Amino acid sequence: QKEVEQDPGPLSVPEGAIVSLNCTYSNSAFQYFMWYRQYSRKGPELLMYTYSSGNKEDGRFTAQVDKSSKYISLFIRDSQPSDSATYLCAMRYAGGTSYGKLTFGQGTILTVHP
Amino acid sequence: DAGVIQSPRHEVTEMGQEVTLRCKPISGHDYLFWYRQTMMRGLELLIYFNNNVPIDDSGMPEDRFSAKMPNASFSTLKIQPSEPRDSAVYFCASSLTAGGDTQYFGPGTRLTVL
Numbered sequence: 001q002k003e004v005e006q007d008p009g010p011l012s013v014p015e016g017a018i019v020s021l022n023c024t025y026s027n028s029a030f031q032y033f034m035w036y037r038q039y040s041r042k043g044p045e046l047l048m049y050t051y052s053s054g055n056k057e058d059g060r061f062t063a064q065v066d067k068s069s070k071y072i073s074l075f076i077r078d079s080q081p082s083d084s085a086t087y088l089c090a091m092r093y094a095g096g097t098s099y100g101k102l103t104f105g106q107g108t109i110l111t112v113h114p
Numbered sequence: 115d116a117g118v119i120q121s122p123r124h125e126v127t128e129m130g131q132e133v134t135l136r137c138k139p140i141s142g143h144d145y146l147f148w149y150r151q152t153m154m155r156g157l158e159l160l161i162y163f164n165n166n167v168p169i170d171d172s173g174m175p176e177d178r179f180s181a182k183m184p185n186a187s188f189s190t191l192k193i194q195p196s197e198p199r200d201s202a203v204y205f206c207a208s209s210l211t212a213g214g215d216t217q218y219f220g221p222g223t224r225l226t227v228l
Contacts (some may be wrong), residue, residue: 043118043205043219044157088157100145100209101170102217104157 003027006089006105015114019076023089023105026070030103031094033065035074038086038107047087048074079112086110118220120206126226132194135223138187139208147217148181148191149205157205163189196227 006023013019021035032051036044048063050056050072056063062075072091076083089105119138127133139146147162161171166183174181178197183189193200203224207217 041222043207043221045219046216049216100147100162100164101159102147103159106156 001026004089004091004103004105006108008106008108010109010111012111012113013079015079015081015112017079017112019079019083019110019112021074021076021087021089021108021110023072024070025072025091025103027103028067028070029093030091032092033063033072034090034102035061035063036088036090036104038088040085044088081112081114084111118206118208118218120204120220120223122223123221124224124226126228127196128228129197130195131227132192133196133200133225133227135191135204135206135225137189137191137206137220139189139206140218141187143208143210143218145209145211145217146183146189147207147209148189149207149219150202151205151222152202160191193225196225198227201225201227 004023004025035048037047038044048061050063050065053065053067060077064073072089086107086109088107090102092102118140121136144165148160149157150160151157158173160173161181162169163183166186179193181191203222205219205222207219209217
């Protein structure tokens with residue numbers, strides 16, 4: 001079983017829709033949670049970063065972490081065609097010798113059509 | 115700043131040949147990461163360095179893979195001998211610290227081993 005599970009999709013939605021992307025994880029030692037966005041043939045770029053449980057909002061994007069359920073989500077409101085990309089969840093430990101190591105989900109391919 | 119620079123952007127080689135991928139991190143960043151991305155396995159951390167010293171190489175698949183960081187502005191990932199299953203996109207990323215700072219990814223090197 002992978003440490004981080006993410007449905008690869010693909011997910012196709014109309015412009016303006018609310019998008020929900022999710023990841024589950026098995027290792028309770030993960031403390032920091034991130035969402036990266038990757039456009040086609042580009043490197044991933046950090047979109048959202050949260051520590052521990054709770055919500056974080058940035059414009060049209062909201063990240064949620066539920067540590068009791070080992071479940072994280074990214075919501076995109078009023079989705080735009082420019083949001084079309086692969087979204088990867090990532091997480092890491094709070095300390096230890098490998099605390100710099102990020103563990104990524106498979107990525108969800110999202111297409112927002114006009 | 116030009117961001118993380120990787121070369122070559124594309125590499126096509128034959129099985130058994132040596133392959134060397136190069137990375138120049140963002141100036142001032144103390145951490146450098148090498149990742150591999152495939153459809154099957156997603157984005158995987160191979161190795162990361164702190165101040166030019168390898169910290170965690172547990173993701174390096176086998177002895178055919180080696181990575182060096184002779185100075186703060188240059189790193190290489192070498193595969194010798196290469197095999198078709200090494201075909202993937204290899205990303206280099208750098209960050210100021212291993213903790214709360216963003217990892218900035220390069221554009222990647224698309225490797226095809228025939």
